[in-house]
Amino acid sequence: MNLIEYPDRELLMLSLADAIASELSETVRREGHASFCVPGGTTPGPIFDTLSGVDLDWAKVSVFLNDERWVGEDSPRSNTRLLRERLLRGKALHAKLIPLFKPAPQPEDVLHELAEGIAPHLPITVLLLGMGADMHTASLFPGADRLAEAMAPDAPILMALRAEAAGEPRITLTAPHLAGAMRIHILITGAEKRAALDRAATLRPLDAPVAALLKDATVHWAA
Numbered sequence: 001m002n003l004i005e006y007p008d009r010e011l012l013m014l015s016l017a018d019a020i021a022s023e024l025s026e027t028v029r030r031e032g033h034a035s036f037c038v039p040g041g042t043t044p045g046p047i048f049d050t051l052s053g054v055d056l057d058w059a060k061v062s063v064f065l066n067d068e069r070w071v072g073e074d075s076p077r078s079n080t081r082l083l084r085e086r087l088l089r090g091k092a093l094h095a096k097l098i099p100l101f102k103p104a105p106q107p108e109d110v111l112h113e114l115a116e117g118i119a120p121h122l123p124i125t126v127l128l129l130g131m132g133a134d135m136h137t138a139s140l141f142p143g144a145d146r147l148a149e150a151m152a153p154d155a156p157i158l159m160a161l162r163a164e165a166a167g168e169p170r171i172t173l174t175a176p177h178l179a180g181a182m183r184i185h186i187l188i189t190g191a192e193k194r195a196a197l198d199r200a201a202t203l204r205p206l207d208a209p210v211a212a213l214l215k216d217a218t219v220h221w222a223a
C-alpha cells in the first residue's frame with residue numbers, strides 16, 4: 001500500500017482530482033475510452049465538484065458506482081443522486097452513466113441486467129474507493145450475509161448483499177472485479193478512518209474487506 005498524507009482536506013481533494021483527471025485523459029488519448037468507478041457516501045463530493053469542471057473528453061468516459069443502496073433517486077441516501085448532483089454536470093455532463101440501480105423491489109430482480117451493462121467497461125481504468133470506519137469498502141461490509149462469495153476470486157461482477165450496518169439492501173461490485181482495476185485510489189479522511197486503515201492492514205479481508213484492495217492501492221488521507 002502506498003499512503004499519501006496531505007496537510008489538509010482541501011489539498012487532498014484538489015490533488016486527487018487532478019491525478020484522476022490526468023489518468024483518465026491519458027487513457028482516453030491512448031485507447032479512445034476510459035472507465036471511472038466511484039464511491040458514494042459523504043466523502044467524495046468535493047472531488048466530484050472539481051472533476052465536473054475539468055476539460056476532458058468526458059463523452060468517452062463511462063462512469064459507474066462502486067455500489068448502490070437499494071433506494072430510489074428521490075432518497076438523499078441514493079449514491080446515484082450524489083453522482084448526478086456533484087459529478088455529472090458542467091463539463092462532465094456528457095460522461096456516460098452506467099446504472100447500478102433500476103426501480104425494482106429487490107436488487108436480485110435486476111442484478112443480471114445491471115451486470116451486463118457494466119461488463120463491457122471492465123477492467124476499470126480508474127477506481128476511486130471510499131472506506132467506512134468499520135473497514136467496509138464499496139458495499140463489502142464485515143459480517144454481510146454473502147461476503148465470502150463476494151470476496152472469492154470467481155465472484156460475479158455484481159452481487160446483492162445485506163448487512164445490519166448497511167441499512168438498506170445493497171448492490172456492489174465484487175472484490176475481484178474491483179481489484180482488477182488499472183489504478184486504485186482509496187480516499188479517507190479523519191483520525192477514526194486512519195486508525196481503521198492501519199488496523200485493516202493487519203486483518204484478513206473477511207474481517208476487514210478493504211484489506212483485499214490495499215496491496216495495489218494508493219491511499220489518500222488528510223485529518
Ligand SMILES: O=C1O[C@H](COP(=O)(O)O)[C@@H](O)[C@H](O)[C@H]1O
Binds near residue numbers: 067132
Ligand atoms: O455506504 C457507503 O459507505 C462508503 C463510505 O462512505 P462515507 O460516507 O464514510 O464516505 C462509501 O464508499 C460507499 O460507496 C457507500 O455506499
